[in-house]
Amino acid sequence: MSYNILITGASGYLGGTLLARLATVKERFPAYGNLYALVRTEAQAESVKQYGAKPLTFDTRNGAEVRDNVVNLDIAVVYFLIDASNSEVQVNFIEALGEVGRRSGRAVHLLHTTGAKVFSSHTGAPTDRPLLDNDPELYKIQKSQRSPYTRMQEAINANNTIVEEAEKHGVRSYIFAPCIVYGEGEGFGNKISIQTVAIVKAARALQRVYKVDQGEPSWPVCHILDNTTLYLQLLCRILAGDDVPHGKNGYYLASSGSIVWDELYTAMAAALAKRNVVGDAAVVPALGNEDSQILERMGAALGCPKEFVPLQLGGKCTLTAVHGKEIGWRPEFPPEHILEAADAEVELILKNL
Numbered sequence: 001m002s003y004n005i006l007i008t009g010a011s012g013y014l015g016g017t018l019l020a021r022l023a024t025v026k027e028r029f030p031a032y033g034n035l036y037a038l039v040r041t042e043a044q045a046e047s048v049k050q051y052g053a054k055p056l057t058f059d060t061r062n063g064a065e066v067r068d069n070v071v072n073l074d075i076a077v078v079y080f081l082i083d084a085s086n087s088e089v090q091v092n093f094i095e096a097l098g099e100v101g102r103r104s105g106r107a108v109h110l111l112h113t114t115g116a117k118v119f120s121s122h123t124g125a126p127t128d129r130p131l132l133d134n135d136p137e138l139y140k141i142q143k144s145q146r147s148p149y150t151r152m153q154e155a156i157n158a159n160n161t162i163v164e165e166a167e168k169h170g171v172r173s174y175i176f177a178p179c180i181v182y183g184e185g186e187g188f189g190n191k192i193s194i195q196t197v198a199i200v201k202a203a204r205a206l207q208r209v210y211k212v213d214q215g216e217p218s219w220p221v222c223h224i225l226d227n228t229t230l231y232l233q234l235l236c237r238i239l240a241g242d243d244v245p246h247g248k249n250g251y252y253l254a255s256s257g258s259i260v261w262d263e264l265y266t267a268m269a270a271a272l273a274k275r276n277v278v279g280d281a282a283v284v285p286a287l288g289n290e291d292s293q294i295l296e297r298m299g300a301a302l303g304c305p306k307e308f309v310p311l312q313l314g315g316k317c318t319l320t321a322v323h324g325k326e327i328g329w330r331p332e333f334p335p336e337h338i339l340e341a342a343d344a345e346v347e348l349i350l351k352n353l
């Protein structure tokens, strides 16, 4: 029997690209039933139809509405790509999926999109060694993590709650961690990412690229298409009925490797200087700078208090992708590609901001 699938975040950067690419690989995929896409407007509802998806609109915070849709439509796979910082909505989906599973006797699946930040120096994760995404202790590590940022602690708790609630309801959960994702989104909605956009926004406001960390911390990176092929590889294996590692062993980082932030700042500063967005291509430390207002001004540009600026475009993350490769995923773009692509990334961002 083929699975019905629900993709959320269809108008977003990650979800839009996923939906667009899924349509192109459908013929090579194990058969699936109905493909649904969660949308919030009439225009979005029209747009998702081009990918063979049936639009659904309901309030995800309302458990009864979620249940009505998931159970009545016999949805067995939910991909959640909306909000990494909370688990309230995902628990609604888990409860509904649990009911579908009990009724049908089939495996049911929830994929939650978190972020690499939840496994980084910002969130009390180990950074003194590579933190493998297939480490059998990862769930325990997440349980012990403490973040100075309330919102990030909520994101850690969200991952833990999803794993626990899914286990309780007989749902297979997958915690999918995108990192610094770059490249043009292929969906009908948002075409640009998050961290590279933050670098451009801050640089544009201050007319200079500032680095926010001491030392040379690194962070995993991933081209949008590689990020998407990991979503798809997981889906392909799920649809094939394979027992893909899940629950307390179900963490997946989409990344081909890491780069040092300074290298990314430098490559983006050159592209920004070329377009006269910044005065020159220098990368200057924000900390210890005579002008103590710098972080505050960067925060104003990013819409956050100055304490949150390093969270947007800095920090150290040693999360390392192993799990995806174990299930057959092969990233195409090496980590250095983000540096080669920095000029195009800046162009894309400036066009879309």
Ligand SMILES: NC(=O)c1ccc[n+]([C@@H]2O[C@H](COP(=O)([O-])OP(=O)(O)OC[C@H]3O[C@@H](n4cnc5c(N)ncnc54)[C@H](OP(=O)(O)O)[C@@H]3O)[C@@H](O)[C@H]2O)c1
Residues within 6 Å of the ligand: 008, 009, 010, 011, 012, 013, 014, 015, 038, 039, 040, 041, 060, 081, 082, 083, 084, 085, 113, 114, 115, 116, 177, 178, 179, 180, 181, 182, 189, 190, 192, 193, 194, 195
């Ligand atoms: N992009 C990255 O590099 C990256 C890296 C790590 C983690 N993540 C995480 O991955 C998730 C998706 O990221 P993204 O870059 O794709 O974000 P995005 O482009 O902003 O897309 C967010 C999507 O969620 C939808 N949405 C928001 N609130 C909703 C609600 N209440 N009900 C239904 N749909 C809702 C949006 O719909 P509308 O268009 O209607 O607003 C949009 O489709 C986020 O949690 C993000 O933090 C992203």
